[in-house]
Every structure is written in C-alpha cells, then in structure tokens.
Amino acid sequence: MYIEIYNEREQNTIKVEFAGTIVKELLQHLKLNPEVFLVVRNSEVITEEETLQDNDRIELLSVISGG
C-alpha cells in the first residue's frame, strides 16, 4: 500500500510504498523511533497498533521541541 507522510520535524511530505499493516511497522520501515513522534490521521491521534489503509495520509508530529 501507499502512505503519504508529513514529517513535522523535517517539514516535508513523502509518499512511501509499505508492505506492513500497522503504524508500528511503518515507523520501523522508516527507521523512526516511536518515542519521539505522535502519529495523527484525519486530525485524530492514533496509536502504534492502529491499522493503516492504502492511501492514508498521516502526520508525524515531533515530540521534541525547543532547545
């Protein structure tokens, strides 16, 4: 499936092809640590166990800010 991802920290949007099913697997695929991101889909925060659908658009919000 294809997932569109907006990464707040990088301030960019990418589309990735992904063979898994849940958010946790997507973050593993992207080599991102779930400790430092919140995942939002359709303005709702979702957990790592949430199932993704083809053509989902998700936002990765950075937990770390400031200095």
Added chain:
Amino acid sequence: MSCTKCDHKAVISLQHGNLCKSHFIDYFEEKVFKTINKYQLIGRNEKLCVAVSGGKDSLTVLYLTKKYLEKNNLPANNLLALAVDEGIDQYREKTLIDLKKFCTEHQVPLTVVSFQEELGKTLDQAYPIINKDASKKPCNVCGVWRRYLLNKHAKKLGADKVITGHNLDDEAQAIIMNIFKANTGLAARLGPISGVEEHDLFIQRVKPLYFCAEKEVRLYALLKNFQIQFTECPYSKEGYRHHIQEMLNDFEHKYKGTKQGIVNSFLAMLPLLQNQEKKGLSSIQQCSKCQEASNKDVCNACMMKETIQNA
C-alpha cells in the same frame, strides 16, 4: 485499540494500559496535581512566576498551574509569566508570538526580558565572542544567562516561586549528564524543587511536570489545542544534552520505563547527595558587580558580560 477504561479509541499506549483522549487528559492532570501536592510546590498566597517560552512544556505548565489555583480556590491574580528572549534568529520570535496570544487568552500578565537589553548582546552575537575565549557551547552561555535573568526578574516581580516546564525527559537527561560528567554537586540541585537549600537571593524553582514524559506533554498540548508551532533551537544539536537525549530515547524504545527508572532511582539517592553537598557548600555571596547571588566575587553572568565588553 480501545481505551482500557472505556470503549473509546485509545490515543496513547502506556505501561499500565491504553487511554482515550478524555481519560488521558484526566490522567495527565491528576499526575501534575499530585506532584504539586506531594512536593508542596505551591503554597497558599504565594506569588508564582511561570518561566515561559511559548513551547509545549511552558504553555502546559502555565495552563495547569492556573487550573490548579482555580481548583483549590487560590488567588489566580498571584500568577504571572516571565519569558527570556535570548536573541536567536528565526527561533524565539516565533514562540513569543504564540506565547503572547496564550497569555492574553488566559489572562496571565506576561513580562518579556531579553539578553540584548540586559546584557548588551543577543545570544547569536555573544556566543562566538565567549566561545572564542572560553570554549563554551552556546547552551552553556544561554543556560547561565537565562537562569540569571529568570532569578533576577522573578525577584523584581515579587515572586515566591519560579515554576518551570521541566519534564521527566529533561530530568532524566540532566541526571545522566551529571553522572557521566561526575558532577554530583550539580546533581544535588535537581529534583522537583531545585536547589540544595533556601537563600534570600535565590527564588526557589519548582517543576510540576516532573513525572510527565515529553511525549505525554506534547500529546496533552495537542489534545487541548494549544497553538504551538514546531520550532527547534538551531543550537540544540550542538549541546551534550542532545546526545544523551538520543541515547535515552533509544533505550526507552527498547526498554520501556527507562526514564522513569532513572528519575525514581535518583529521587531515592537525592537526600544523600543534598546532605553531602550541604557539608561542602561554599557560602553564597553577592556578586560585587550586579549584587545578584554568586559563589565567588563576580558571578558567571557578569564574567561573560565582561568578556564581551573586552572583546
């Protein structure tokens, strides 16, 4: 995945279960209020100065301090906010915009002081000069001046306490940094209430978000719709803390509860560290230049200021 307490969809998975939006907000607020009560961070009729930047931590702690005062029928007009503008291009001006809006909306008087006005230079201007002379990282310079101005102006505003937005991640990082550098004296100043002993020249700093993980704070701020733009200090990656932060997040991912474990172990040792530090504590004196607290004739902030003036 559903909330452990109801049928609603979970927004976070914690060690003790999954929570939906409403139950997470309750859990988070209760944790903060319990910390305030357990460590007596807020006293009746105390004037409270919240150190704010406009980021998620400071807006959350400001909002919850106000809520705590209202909930306990304590006078909300004893609450004020104090921000320090370090003068970091493309960074602080953005967070100050959000901060001013937030303080107006929540009717908390805000005072903004700046490195430029107080010390004659912005951090961007001062850091290369000081760095050349003393091999200081920008975070070292910033830390000294920020603490100096917060203490000085909180005192000027008549505050009894300075409330900061330090969270569990900040504290776990500070503990490990001090252990790695064998700074037991500095470690003794950590904890929910900063400092080893009370002194007239120092305003006590307290941390209501002490047991809240950074991820929880970001989630709370998001669920409460606090307007926060994503900004990152351009100097943050230069500091030692950044490496410790990455290491701890990596550990937390692999071994859940690592940060909490560090803080809990530290709290068990803190009284011992504080006793040891009290024995060897050099007497606090007034800086001969600015009359603020110092452990030597001239305080660090004035020494840095002098370096700039002589450059």
